[in-house]
Amino acid sequence: MEASPGEITRLLAGAQKGDAEAVQKLVPLVYGEMRRIAAQYMRLERPDHTLQATALVHEAYLKMVGKSNFNWENRAHFFAVAARQMRTILIDYARGRGRDKRGGGQSKVPLDEGLVFSPEKSSELIALDEALQRLEKLDPRQSRIVELRFFGGLSVAETAVVLGISDRTVKREWNVARLWLHREIARAV
Amino acid sequence: MPSEMGPERWARVRKIVDEALERDSREWSKFLGWACAGDEPLRKEVESLLAERGRTGILDQTRATEPSTISRSLEPGDVLAGRFRIVRRLGRGGMGDVYEGEDLNLGGRVALKTIRPDIASNAQATARFKREVQTAKQVTHPNVCRIYDLHITPGNAASGEPGMMFLTMEMLQGENLADRLSRGRMSTQEAGPLVLQMAAALDAAHEVGIVHRDFKPANVMLTPTGKGNGIRVVVTDFGLARSMEDTAGNVTMVGHIVGTPAYMSPEQLTLGTLTPATDIFALGIVMYEMVAGRRPFPEAAYLRPKAPSPRQFVPDLDPQWESAILRCLKQNSEERFQTAADLIAALSAPAVQGGGARAEESLPTRQTVPPVAVVMPTVPVTPVAPAAPTVQITTIAPPSLRKTGMWLASGVAACLLLAAIVWILFFRSHQPAAPDSHQSPAPGPARAGSLGEVRTNAKDGLPYVWIPAGTFRMGCSPGDAACAADEKPVHEVGISQGFWMGQTEVTAGAYQRYTRAAGTGRGDLPAVSVTWQEAAGYCEWAGLRLPTEAEWEFAARGGNVRSRYAGLDAIAWDVDNSGNAPQPVAKKKPNGYGLYDTLGNVWEWTADFYSSSYYQANSGADPKGPAGGAGHVLRGGAWDMRADGIRVSARAQGAPENHASDVGFRCVGELP
Numbered sequence: 001m002e003a004s005p006g007e008i009t010r011l012l013a014g015a016q017k018g019d020a021e022a023v024q025k026l027v028p029l030v031y032g033e034m035r036r037i038a039a040q041y042m043r044l045e046r047p048d049h050t051l052q053a054t055a056l057v058h059e060a061y062l063k064m065v066g067k068s069n070f071n072w073e074n075r076a077h078f079f080a081v082a083a084r085q086m087r088t089i090l091i092d093y094a095r096g097r098g099r100d101k102r103g104g105g106q107s108k109v110p111l112d113e114g115l116v117f118s119p120e121k122s123s124e125l126i127a128l129d130e131a132l133q134r135l136e137k138l139d140p141r142q143s144r145i146v147e148l149r150f151f152g153g154l155s156v157a158e159t160a161v162v163l164g165i166s167d168r169t170v171k172r173e174w175n176v177a178r179l180w181l182h183r184e185i186a187r188a189v
Numbered sequence: 190m191p192s193e194m195g196p197e198r199w200a201r202v203r204k205i206v207d208e209a210l211e212r213d214s215r216e217w218s219k220f221l222g223w224a225c226a227g228d229e230p231l232r233k234e235v236e237s238l239l240a241e242r243g244r245t246g247i248l249d250q251t252r253a254t255e256p257s258t259i260s261r262s263l264e265p266g267d268v269l270a271g272r273f274r275i276v277r278r279l280g281r282g283g284m285g286d287v288y289e290g291e292d293l294n295l296g297g298r299v300a301l302k303t304i305r306p307d308i309a310s311n312a313q314a315t316a317r318f319k320r321e322v323q324t325a326k327q328v329t330h331p332n333v334c335r336i337y338d339l340h341i342t343p344g345n346a347a348s349g350e351p352g353m354m355f356l357t358m359e360m361l362q363g364e365n366l367a368d369r370l371s372r373g374r375m376s377t378q379e380a381g382p383l384v385l386q387m388a389a390a391l392d393a394a395h396e397v398g399i400v401h402r403d404f405k406p407a408n409v410m411l412t413p414t415g416k417g418n419g420i421r422v423v424v425t426d427f428g429l430a431r432s433m434e435d436t437a438g439n440v441t442m443v444g445h446i447v448g449t450p451a452y453m454s455p456e457q458l459t460l461g462t463l464t465p466a467t468d469i470f471a472l473g474i475v476m477y478e479m480v481a482g483r484r485p486f487p488e489a490a491y492l493r494p495k496a497p498s499p500r501q502f503v504p505d506l507d508p509q510w511e512s513a514i515l516r517c518l519k520q521n522s523e524e525r526f527q528t529a530a531d532l533i534a535a536l537s538a539p540a541v542q543g544g545g546a547r548a549e550e551s552l553p554t555r556q557t558v559p560p561v562a563v564v565m566p567t568v569p570v571t572p573v574a575p576a577a578p579t580v581q582i583t584t585i586a587p588p589s590l591r592k593t594g595m596w597l598a599s600g601v602a603a604c605l606l607l608a609a610i611v612w613i614l615f616f617r618s619h620q621p622a623a624p625d626s627h628q629s630p631a632p633g634p635a636r637a638g639s640l641g642e643v644r645t646n647a648k649d650g651l652p653y654v655w656i657p658a659g660t661f662r663m664g665c666s667p668g669d670a671a672c673a674a675d676e677k678p679v680h681e682v683g684i685s686q687g688f689w690m691g692q693t694e695v696t697a698g699a700y701q702r703y704t705r706a707a708g709t710g711r712g713d714l715p716a717v718s719v720t721w722q723e724a725a726g727y728c729e730w731a732g733l734r735l736p737t738e739a740e741w742e743f744a745a746r747g748g749n750v751r752s753r754y755a756g757l758d759a760i761a762w763d764v765d766n767s768g769n770a771p772q773p774v775a776k777k778k779p780n781g782y783g784l785y786d787t788l789g790n791v792w793e794w795t796a797d798f799y800s801s802s803y804y805q806a807n808s809g810a811d812p813k814g815p816a817g818g819a820g821h822v823l824r825g826g827a828w829d830m831r832a833d834g835i836r837v838s839a840r841a842q843g844a845p846e847n848h849a850s851d852v853g854f855r856c857v858g859e860l861p
Contacts, residue, residue, distance in 0.1 A: 028769070031769060032829065092850070124246070138195070138196050139199055139203065172210075175210055176203050176207050178248050179206065179241040181248060182248065186241075186244070186246070
């Protein structure tokens with residue numbers, strides 16, 4: 001089920017119009033690509049890379065959509081789809097590390113040396129993920145804004161486009177959510 | 190209380206916090222009194238959130254908004270600053286991409302390093318970066334990569350073209366030390382001249398107050414000197430280095446630790462004070478890796494216990510090297526060599542113990558240490574005038590090197606001859622197999638099985654199938670357009686002994702029996718997230734071993750010459766049919782030997798170290814992989830891969846301490 005850049009662009013256009021089926025088709029494609037890229041990072045194939053959410057999403061985007069089809073709206077929607085997958089991948093890695101730490105002995109890090117995560121950061125990430133789950137019950141939109149911006153790397157403007165709200169709303173919701181999340185993380189870590 | 194918080198309550202809290210944030214903090218008290226209207230818990234909740242305002246946390250650190258952390262990719266032919274034409278991309282680093290460029294004004298080639306937009310657009314970071322460049326330019330040393338200039342091009346608001354910041358640097362030919370080490374470890378004879386030059390480079394930088402901060406093999410270029418076998422070592426990427434005056438931390442970057450965890454000193458990991466001894470620690474790790482083929486600490490671990498002696502891995506290592514390396518790796522920075530020059534002196538001192546053989550391996554004597562003179566960029570390392578004591582390092586080494594080289598050459602010839610004889614003897618006594626044909630069955634040892642026979646290993650309870658001896662063409666399959674360079678050249682390989690191989694990947698159930706860990710997981714899933722060491726440990730427990738890479742491919746081909754023995758979906762779990770998770774073993778069609786899931790499902794560890802160029806040097810009977818390397822070979826592809834990665838000849842590697850949800854293994858050996 002290899003999809004051509006044209007096919008991805010078509011699905012993205014569908015996603016932009018709110019076509020749920022297009023999003024459904026897009027998700028496994030994006031996930032597979034990102035999982036593959038993350039796995040490559042892990043297998044030392046690229047010694048000088050860091051697993052950075054934005055870089056990974058961006059790379060997946062360039063691979064799947066290509067530079068020639070570059071379009072800000074497409075990019076925003078692609079990243080929106082990718083944000084949830086990115087969150088899953090990063091938390092998986094963070095939990096992998098956390099488990100080893102608790103298991104005692106040497107900490108085994110599934111990712112390559114260039115990684116910017118520290119153990120503290122892994123537990124912070126896990127705490128963030130858990131706090132986001134709670135926030136989702138309180139305010140799904142805020143939770144989604146954080147997911148898009150933090151895990152998907154979307155800018156304020158892109159987040160606004162994806163959610164169909166104003167830049168100003170994104171900023172204000174982000175500011176409040178940020179305070180709440182930082183407090184919850186500080187309590188958890 | 191957060192536990193009592195529901196959506197409606199939160200909506201109130203959120204609204205008040207939001208409005209408070211729009212106001213001056215001096216008005217908060219009054220505003221909250223009014224907005225919370227006597228609801229004390231509400232007011233407390235709001236206040237506790239507002240108190241977070243000063244905290245910077247994870248959401249600020251990795252916040253990946255504009256400006257992008259991705260450098261705009263440049264294409265060959267693009268011209269920067271009206272002067273530098275991009276020739277090709279050389280690599281990507283933490284700060285941005287590196288390109289080879291042509292200087293249209295002055296002619297000649299330069300290296301261009303683009304600076305990530307998020308750094309380039311941050312005034313503080315830019316100021317610090319400019320200072321760094323300024324300082325780095327002071328270092329003129331043949332072993333330090335020369336920095337020419339920092340260029341800033343304005344953006345074009347009309348076209349949306351962003352501005353750029355980039356460095357021009359000396360263009361270096363050759364490979365970096367990381368590439369070299371991926372082919373295996375070095376003798377101290379080979380490593381010696383390189384280490385001395387690296388130390389000299391660090392010493393020169395330390396002299397002017399620069400700590401590299403990110404010293405690692407990828408930042409060490411090995412540039413052929415043009416004549417003879419001379420290698421000029423050039424340390425690059427002082428870009429991350431911060432002049433020592435700044436270590437007080439006045440202008441810190443976005444809160445990241447700067448550097449590469451695997452090579453970081455304890456003080457770097459704990460954000461302590463950095464001194465030249467910080468680089469000495471990193472150099473110690475690099476030296477360790479050069480001579481032992483592995484690093485002293487687990488991959489990216491944040492623990493820096495006492496380093497295990499490299500002699501554990503290289504029993505005949507020169508004691509002088511051993512003690513120098515271990516001194517570099519002292520946890521307490523004050524116990525390390527305080528200058529790189531001290532390290533040079535220690536390595537160059539006369540060997541205290543050992544006879545002739547020892548002395549041969551250690552470096553020649555010398556008295557003084559002006560590192561600048563260690564090697565000149567334009568002069569080949571080998572035939573330099575023998576007068577100055579400083580040059581002695583490089584001039585005395587060569588005769589022994591040459592001798593070693595000759596010995597090596599004759600040794601290689603002898604090995605080849607021997608291999609040829611063994612080959613002829615062995616395959617004369619058996620039916621020689623036509624290329625690309627099925628295996629040639631061998632009589633085998635007494636406990637041998639026969640083709641198609643399945644036997645249960647009493648130890649781990651898993652089924653094993655018999656893989657007969659034979660020959661095959663290893664590497665890229667005919668007609669397979671997806672092959673990478675490391676799958677070539679195709680070469681004839683013989684497997685001289687038949688063996689039993691796990692019919693499936695080792696299952697989680699069997700692995701749990703091994704670890705005696707209680708578990709309720711599904712026992713027929715392959716065991717995953719197993720490190721190479723753990724996999725090897727299991728096989729040993731089961732009275733077996735991990736397969737060599739050649740054994741793996743021979744068995745996985747099962748007599749088939751194509752890249753897959755049947756259609757992908759019929760034989761393998763991949764990203765499209767696996768539902769993004771490992772699947773129970775033995776559900777797909779087995780290969781000619783009755784092996785399941787050799788392709789797809791999970792990657793499988795093999796015994797061999799990985800080297801991308803190993804095939805170029807090896808064919809013959811029973812290859813066992815290079816002598817060392819950063820990682821071990823992984824084969825077969827996995828559930829999260831696409832078709833291109835799931836081919837019988839596809840190769841990947843993993844560091845021995847790595848584990849992942851798509852990596853498992855199977856064992857081979859003799860069964861009672």
